[in-house]
Amino acid sequence: MRYAPLAVVTVLAAAHALLTGAWAREAFDYGSDLALWRAIFYVELALPLFVLWPAVVKTRRDVAEFLLGVLACAAASSAVMFAFAYLSSPGPVWQSRPVVFACWALCGGFMALAARFGGAWPARARIALVCVLGLPLLWHYFSLEYAQKSQLGLQSLSPHWYLAANATLDGGSVIAPLAIAGALALIAAAVWPKRKEAA
Amino acid sequence: MMACIGARPRERRGRHHNRPLFIAPPLTQRALIALFGVLILASSSLSAQQIDHERTRYLGDGRGRPGCYAPLEIVFAGKAGGTATVEILSPGVALRRQVSVNAAGPVTARVPCRVAADSKIRVTLDGASDEFSPEVPARLMAPSYHRIYAAAFAPEAANLPASDTLVFDAFKTDECFADWRMFDGYDAIVLLNPGDGRLPAGAQRALLEFASLGGAVFIAGNFTLESGLPALPDPTTIDFAGVPVLRQSCGGGTLYRVAYERIAEKPADVLVAAMRRHQWYGGSEAPAGAPATRGAENPPPTQYLEVGDRRAAAPSLMVYGLVGLIALTCLLAPLALDRLKRGAWPAFAATALIAVGIAIAGANQSGPLPQVQVSVLELASDGDITARREVWLVPPAVKDVFTVDLANSRLLPRAGKPVTGWRVYTVDLPLTRAIAQRAPVAKFENAYIEGLPFRDFAARARVGETALDETGARLVDWWLEVNAYRGRKAQIVKVGEIEPLAAWPGTETVIRGGLAIIEPR
Known part of the structure; x- marks a missing residue:
């Protein structure tokens, strides 16, 4: 967790360098700047799912410290994104901040809550988050294929799917469910009794 | 119960004796009164320059060509010594004209207005404005x-x-x-x-x-x-x-x-x-297909012109500095604070604070101007006089509509179907000078170019087998689809350096390419 902001900065800087390169522009055939930004936002939105890994969260102080770490990660990723606003304008970065912060809040909240349980719970929480945030499109296709039922409603859970399916980068209907669930998880993590007391 | 009833008159008398002259109404009532007052003020200011709905009409005996601009007479109430702004609004386009108002009373102005149900007129005078949608002419030509x-x-x-x-x-x-x-x-x-x-x-x-x-x-x-x-x-x-x-x-x-x-x-x-x-181009029978109209192109240019490659912006030294600083912060903050034995929170707090500062600096750096991509089709016959029909692709970052000051500009834009978030305008520029550098490419006659049916020629042009570049190939493909069925003769000419004749404020105009079509009539 201590080096998570460094991981965020490194991954985003590498993604920028990779995606803005001449060969990448030619290979992916970006029709507009918005397409390039969209590709980078996919990387940014994936980071909360993978870089957060709480060490030991036993007390409320540990929860607060972990949340400060999440905040540092979110601020570091925003700093890198704004630094690369030279590509067009800061407009797309501003537009996407609410959904990015909501994503960090959800992942941070659930990882903190899982860490209060200790053991394998953080790993389980990460898998659950990937399934809920990253894979609803897959569930939708499976549902269509095997049950002939649409699961389009799951789009409001997945920022990646929402960005892929909508022209704007603002996150729209995704933000509220993520932010509310993240806030509830944070509160739960904060009020959960100490592990010793629970034992 | 009886005592209570008997006591009321005395209480009422006492209260009546001390009652102030004005009683402050409750908050909700005050809000309603204020709202009512605002509405009265607003309606009075509007009625001062309201557009006359009865007398505002298209000229031309109830006729008009759909999608084209037609003369419209607008009548509105004016105040002496003011200047009214008349705006003709259609989706994505605003034509603007200043009208001086010399005396109080009805003011008449004639402006071009697009014949469509979604066209509107807005008159602004002394900060108050009024809108009106004129009735579409009954006989559409x-x-x-x-x-x-x-x-x-x-x-x-x-x-x-x-x-x-x-x-x-x-x-x-x-x-x-x-x-x-x-x-x-x-x-x-x-x-x-x-x-x-x-x-x-x-x-x-x-x-x-x-x-x-x-x-x-x-x-x-x-x-x-x-x-x-x-x-x-x-x-x-x-x-x-x-x-x-x-x-x-x-x-x-x-x-x-x-x-x-x-x-x-x-x-x-x-x-x-x-x-x-x-x-009819001198023929004894009408050409096939529909005649040309500036109002709507069928098929539209969007189907042929895609958004071209943008010139990639180069990162400045500041960008490297900002990314380097945030990376250094993330690397050094935990190491330095480890020695203080205070836990991780000061490292995170310092990282977050420095990151916010870097984000603010990054958000304020000047980026490249949005690029408006322009493709030019020059229309010519004999002589030096030409006109241009240009297709403008406007990036999503540009939010405002295409605004034309009728007094200072002679161009006329029409919004088309957007392409991948970019807005498309077909812009007519009359009475231009022929572009100097010209190289004839092919002659079009009887739906054949260079011995090929026109679609075969367009297909070859699209894969680079003619002298045309990519934009020229797309333009010729569009022009042929719109015009080839009329059976006219035309010469397709590749043009050299093209000077932009108009620009969108706050953007960089990039000329993607052009083509001249010379049609002897």
């Missing part, structure tokens, strides 16, 4: 090879015989429009000038501008071009219905001139014959 839709100007009233072949809106010569955009929907402009009637200032230029974009101007009587207008090529004489008529090319269109006395007996016959010569 679809483009037709067999029916000429003309505007006829005469000293009194045009006495042309109306028929199914010739439909015209009659105006007086002294009210001839000085703005070509008012003529946009007409196939032809007819001037009947038996005496020495003069056109209003600017009307001659407007007529030439209309002609340069493919229109026909038919002048019977005296007409001498003002100085300062581009010279027309030498005329040729053509016999129409037994009357010799002088013909001059003007860009993509034509000027016909004849002595008034020669056509006084049969003006419509000569006019129709001349228009047939113009619209």
